[in-house]
Amino acid sequence: MRIIRYTNAQSLPQLAAVNEHEAVYNLEQADFISLVNEARDAGKSILEFVQALVSGKSPVTEKLDQLELLVPIEAPEVWAAGVTYERSREARNYEATGGKMDASTFYDKVYDAVRPEIFFKSTAARTVGPGDYVQLRSDSEWQVPEPELGLVLDSVGTILGYTIGNDMSCRDIEGENPLYLPQAKMWKRSCSIGPAILLKEAVADPYQFQITSTIYRDGEKVVEGTASTGQLKRKLEELVSFLVRDNEVFAGTVLLTGTCIVPPNEFTLANGDRIDIEISGIGTLINPVKSAD
Template identity: 70%
Template sequence: MRIIRFLQQSIPTLGALTDDDMVYVLPQKDFMQLVQEADAKKITSLRLIEEIISNSAPLDKSCESLDLLVPIEAPEVWASGVTYERSRDARNYEATGGKLDATTFYDKVYNAVRPEIFFKSTAARTVGPNQEVFLRSDSKWQIPEPELGLVINKVGKILGYIVGNDMSCRDIEGENPLYLPQAKIWKNSCAIGPAIRLAETVEDPYQFQITCRIYRDEKLVVEGTASTGQLKRRFDELVSYLVRDNEIFDGTVLLTGTCIVPPNEFTLVDGDRIEIEISGIGTLINVVKSQSSVIKSI
C-alpha cells in the first residue's frame, strides 16, 4: 500500500494507491494525520486504510493521469553520505582531481562508527513529481543522486519509504569538503515522490531495487541500477544518529545515500529528464532547468 497526494478540483487530496494501481480518496488531510489517527485507534496505518477503502469505490483515473504533489510536505529533509562503496569512490575522485587509487577522509567516514549526515532541504525548497529541478549557476559538474528516503516521526520511527533525488554539485564538493552545504542546497535541488510505501508493507527494506535513467533530447544517455542491499550502514543506525541530541519533526525525510553515479565526464544540462525508479514505490520524474532558462520564463 502506498500513499499519494494529488490535486482534485484544485484541492490537495490524500490518496491510497493499492498494489494493483487502484486509487482511493482518503479523508485525512496529510500522511501524518493518517498515521496519528491510526495510532489513536491502536491499529496500523495499513489497517486504517483498509477499513476506509472497504466502503468506497476507487477513482476512475489511473495514478499516472493525476496531478501529483509531493506525498508529504516534509518539514525537513536530511541526507546521508558515503553509505555505499560507489559513493565513497566518487567522493575520492572529486576530492583528488581524478586519482582513482587515492585515499582521503571519505575512506575514513565510510569506515567510521559515526555516519555522515547533513541537512538537505525544507518543505518550501522541496519539489515533487513532474516538477523542475534547477541547476546551480556557479557549478559546471552537476548530477542527480538517486536515493531511498525514510519517512520518520519525531522519535525516529520509520513510517514509510520514498524516492529521493539529492541533486549535487561534484565540482564544488570536490574543491573543499567545507563547501558541502553549497554543493547540496539551492533552490529546487531536492525532489521526493511519487508515493510513500508504508513501512509495515515492506518485508525487507534491503531488497529495494533502484534504477536511474537520464534522457537528453528523448535519448537515454545515462542508466544505472543498484540495490539497498549494497548499503554499508543500516537504516536504524542512520536514524539513530539523526535524532541523537536533535529535535526532529513528524514527517521528516532522511535520504540514505546513493550507489548510482553517472560517468565522471557527465553533467546535467538544461532540458534533461531524470527518472528515478524504486521497486514497490514508483518512479520520480523531474526535468532539469538552468538558472538562465528559469529567469527567461519569469
C-alpha cells in the same frame, strides 16, 4: 499500500491510497501525518487503518498515471546521509583528489567510521515533487542527480514509510573543499521526493529495493544505472539513530539514505534533461531539469 497526494478537480491537494492493483482511493485526512496520528489513536498500524478506510469503498475513476501528483508529504526538513555505499566513496575520492582513480581521502574514514555523515539537505519550500523541475546551480560546472531511498519519520525517528529522493549535487564544489558541502548540496529546487510513500508494514525487507536511475537528453537515454539497497554499508535504523541523537526531529521529516548510482565522471546535467528514478514497489520519480533563473 502506498500513499499519494494529487491535485483534485477542485484544484486542491487530495490524500489518497493506492493498492497493489493501482486502484486509487481518496482519503479524508488532510495529510500523511494526520493519517498516522488517527491510526495510532485507533490502536492500529497505518496499513491496517488504511485498509479499513478503503474497504468497501469505490476507487476514483482516474488511473494513477492520469493524476497530477504532488509531493506525498510536505516534509518540514529533509536530511541526507553520505558515503553509505562503496560507489559513493569512490566518487567522493575521485572528486577530492582531482581525478585520481585509486587515491585515498578522508571519505574512506567516513565510510568506515562509527559515526555516519548526515547533513541538512532541504526544507519544504526548497523541495519539489513529481513532474516538477529541479534546478541547476549557476556556479557549478559538474552537477548530477543522486537517486536515494528516503525514510519518512515521525518525531521520535520511527520509520513510517519509504519514498524516493533526488539529492541533486555539485561534484566540483564538494570536491574543491569539503567545507563547501552545504553549497554543493542545498539551493532552491535542489531536492525532489515522491511519487508515493510505501508504508513500512507493506515491506518485508527494505534491503531488497531495486533502484534504477535514467537520464534523458533530447529524448535519448544518455545515462542509466542500477543498484540495490542491499549494497548499503549501514543499517537504516543506524542512520536514523544518529539523526535523532540530541536533535529535534519534526513529524514528516525525510532522511535520504545515500546513493549507489553515480553517472560517468565526464557527465554533467544540462538544461532540458529529464531524470527518472524508479524504486521497486514505490514508483518512478520524474523531474525535468532547468538552468538557474
